[in-house]
Amino acid sequence: MAEIKNHRIPIYAVLATVLFKLLFLLTHYIQEDAFITWRVAQNLLDYGVIGFNGNEKISASTTHLYVFVSYLFNLIFGKENFIEPLLIFNSVLFTIGSLFLSHLLLKNAWHKAIFIFLIGILPPAIKISILGMEYGILFFLEMMLLYYGFNKGKKWAQIVLPVLIIFTRIDTVIFLGVIFIIDIFWNKKIRWPYIFGGISGVGGMLAFNCLYFGEIVNNTIVAKKLAYDKQYSLQQNFDHFLQNFGNFWGMLKLPVDFNPLTILLLIFEALCFMYLIRQKEKRNFFLWIIFVFGWVKQVVFLSQKSMFDWYYWVPQMLLFVPVLLFVIEQKQRKSLWLALLIIFYSIPMLAFQTIHCIATGNGEWNYRRTIGLFLNSYEKNKNQWVFLEPAGYVPYFSGLKTIDEVGLVDKKIQGEIRKDKKNFWINTVKNRKPKYLLSYDDLFTSENAEYLQLHYKLIKEFRVKDHLKSDNKILEKIYILKPSGSDYNLYERID
Structure with missing residues (x-):
C-alpha cells in the first residue's frame, strides 16, 4: 500500500506544478508567433486551407502538428474561447514530459517530485507552458520517445514518435540525430524501427511540404534566411558568437551583449554532469543524450545567428538537469544543498520570470x-x-x-x-x-x-x-x- 502511494507522489507533483504555473496565465504573456500559428489554424477552419490570407496556401507557421492541434481546439472551444484551454493543455503536456524525464533519471519517488517541480518553475519551462508555442507538445513527445522508445524498448514508439516530433518542428532532426549517434556508441547496435521512424518523419514532412505547398522546406525557414541573411567574415562571426551566446545559453537574459552569469552556470552544469556520469548507471545513457543535445542545438542555432529566444528554451532546461540531479541526490547535507539551490537560484529565477511575464x-x-x-x-x-x-x-x-x-x-x-x-x-x-x-x-x-x-x-x-x-x-x-x-x-x- 505504501509503495502504491509512493508511486502517486510524482503524479501529485505534476498536478501541483501545473496548478502553480496556471497563475502565470493571469499575466497574459503570449508569444507573438503563437498568434501566427493560431491564425493559420483558423484559416484552415474558415477556408479549408493551411494558409494565412484566405485561399492562398503558405506554411506561415513553423509547426504543422501544432497547427492541427490548434485547429481542433478552435473547433471544440470556438475562436473566442480556445486560448486558455490550449495553454492549459500545453502546460499539462510539458509537465508530463518532465515526469517521463524524472522516471529516466531518478528512482526515489520524492526525488522525482522535487525534480518535477523545480524543473517546472525554471524560466524556460514557464515560457514553454504558457506562451502558446509548440514546445509543450514537443517536449512531451521527445521525453515520451526516450521513455518508451529507449527505456522501455517499445518499437511503436521508435516508429511513430519521430514522425510526430518532426511534424512538430523540422529542426528536431538534431535531437533525433543525437539520440541515434549516442545509441550506436552506447548499445553497439542499430535500432531499425527507429531508423524507419526517422526516415518516415523526414520523408513525410518533405513530401507534405512538396505536395501541399510546392516547397521542400517550410516557408518560414526560407523567409527568415532571405530577410536576415548577411555576409560575415570569420572574425565577425566569432565576435557575433561571443556577444550573443551569453544571453541565449543561460536562463537569465540581460539587456547587455554579454552575460557573465552564463559562464558560471555553464561551468557548474558541466561539473555536475561530469560528476554524475562517473557513476556507472543505466541513466547515463539518457544524461549523455540530453546534455550533448543541449550543447549541439545551441551551437548550431547560434552559428546560424538564430536570435529568437524559443529556439533555446528546451536546451537551456536540459543542460540544467545535471544540477538538479546533483543537488537532489546529495547524501550528506541534502537539505542545505537544496535550500541553497532554491534560495539562490530557483526563487530569483522565478521572481525574474514573474516580473518579465507581467x-x-x-x-x-x-x-x-x-x-x-x-x-x-x-x-x-x-x-x-x-x-x-x-x-x-x-x-x-x-x-x-x-x-x-x-x-x-x-x-x-x-x-x-x-x-x-x-x-x-x-x-x-x-x-x-x-x-x-x-x-x-x-x-x-x-x-x-x-x-x-x-x-x-x-x-x-x-x-x-x-x-x-x-x-x-x-x-x-x-x-x-x-x-x-x-x-x-x-x-x-x-x-
Missing part, C-alpha cells in the same frame, strides 16, 4: 493587441491589406489580410527582397498599395516621405508610455521598470 504581458496583450482591436473596429472590410512587422498580434486581432516585412505570411514580399533588398519595402507599397501601413518609424520624415505623404495619411499613433499605468501600484512599478513593446504609427491610404 511586464511583457502588459506590452503584448494590453498594448500591441489594442492595435489589432482598433483596426478590427476601424476597418470592417476584412479583405483589405495591412503591411507591417511582426505578423502576430495585429493581424490576428484585426482580421485583415497581411503582408509582413519578413515574408512569413506573404511570399510575394520575398520576390521584392530578391529583386531589390534595399528598396523592397517602398517597392511593395507602390506595387501592391496596401490600405494600411503600420510602422515603427515616422514615415513622413523618411527618404520616401514625398510619395507616402501623397498617398497616405497618419490616422493614429500608438505609444508604449500610454500603457504603463495601472490602478495596482505594484503592477505599475513593474510596467515602468521594464516597459515592453515598440511605438507604432498607423497610416491609411487616401487614394
Whole structure:
C-alpha cells in the first residue's frame, strides 16, 4: 500500500506544478508567433486551407502538428474561447514530459517530485507552458520517445514518435540525430524501427511540404534566411558568437551583449554532469543524450545567428538537469544543498520570470493587441491589406489580410527582397498599395516621405508610455521598470 502511494507522489507533483504555473496565465504573456500559428489554424477552419490570407496556401507557421492541434481546439472551444484551454493543455503536456524525464533519471519517488517541480518553475519551462508555442507538445513527445522508445524498448514508439516530433518542428532532426549517434556508441547496435521512424518523419514532412505547398522546406525557414541573411567574415562571426551566446545559453537574459552569469552556470552544469556520469548507471545513457543535445542545438542555432529566444528554451532546461540531479541526490547535507539551490537560484529565477511575464504581458496583450482591436473596429472590410512587422498580434486581432516585412505570411514580399533588398519595402507599397501601413518609424520624415505623404495619411499613433499605468501600484512599478513593446504609427491610404 505504501509503495502504491509512493508511486502517486510524482503524479501529485505534476498536478501541483501545473496548478502553480496556471497563475502565470493571469499575466497574459503570449508569444507573438503563437498568434501566427493560431491564425493559420483558423484559416484552415474558415477556408479549408493551411494558409494565412484566405485561399492562398503558405506554411506561415513553423509547426504543422501544432497547427492541427490548434485547429481542433478552435473547433471544440470556438475562436473566442480556445486560448486558455490550449495553454492549459500545453502546460499539462510539458509537465508530463518532465515526469517521463524524472522516471529516466531518478528512482526515489520524492526525488522525482522535487525534480518535477523545480524543473517546472525554471524560466524556460514557464515560457514553454504558457506562451502558446509548440514546445509543450514537443517536449512531451521527445521525453515520451526516450521513455518508451529507449527505456522501455517499445518499437511503436521508435516508429511513430519521430514522425510526430518532426511534424512538430523540422529542426528536431538534431535531437533525433543525437539520440541515434549516442545509441550506436552506447548499445553497439542499430535500432531499425527507429531508423524507419526517422526516415518516415523526414520523408513525410518533405513530401507534405512538396505536395501541399510546392516547397521542400517550410516557408518560414526560407523567409527568415532571405530577410536576415548577411555576409560575415570569420572574425565577425566569432565576435557575433561571443556577444550573443551569453544571453541565449543561460536562463537569465540581460539587456547587455554579454552575460557573465552564463559562464558560471555553464561551468557548474558541466561539473555536475561530469560528476554524475562517473557513476556507472543505466541513466547515463539518457544524461549523455540530453546534455550533448543541449550543447549541439545551441551551437548550431547560434552559428546560424538564430536570435529568437524559443529556439533555446528546451536546451537551456536540459543542460540544467545535471544540477538538479546533483543537488537532489546529495547524501550528506541534502537539505542545505537544496535550500541553497532554491534560495539562490530557483526563487530569483522565478521572481525574474514573474516580473518579465507581467511586464511583457502588459506590452503584448494590453498594448500591441489594442492595435489589432482598433483596426478590427476601424476597418470592417476584412479583405483589405495591412503591411507591417511582426505578423502576430495585429493581424490576428484585426482580421485583415497581411503582408509582413519578413515574408512569413506573404511570399510575394520575398520576390521584392530578391529583386531589390534595399528598396523592397517602398517597392511593395507602390506595387501592391496596401490600405494600411503600420510602422515603427515616422514615415513622413523618411527618404520616401514625398510619395507616402501623397498617398497616405497618419490616422493614429500608438505609444508604449500610454500603457504603463495601472490602478495596482505594484503592477505599475513593474510596467515602468521594464516597459515592453515598440511605438507604432498607423497610416491609411487616401487614394
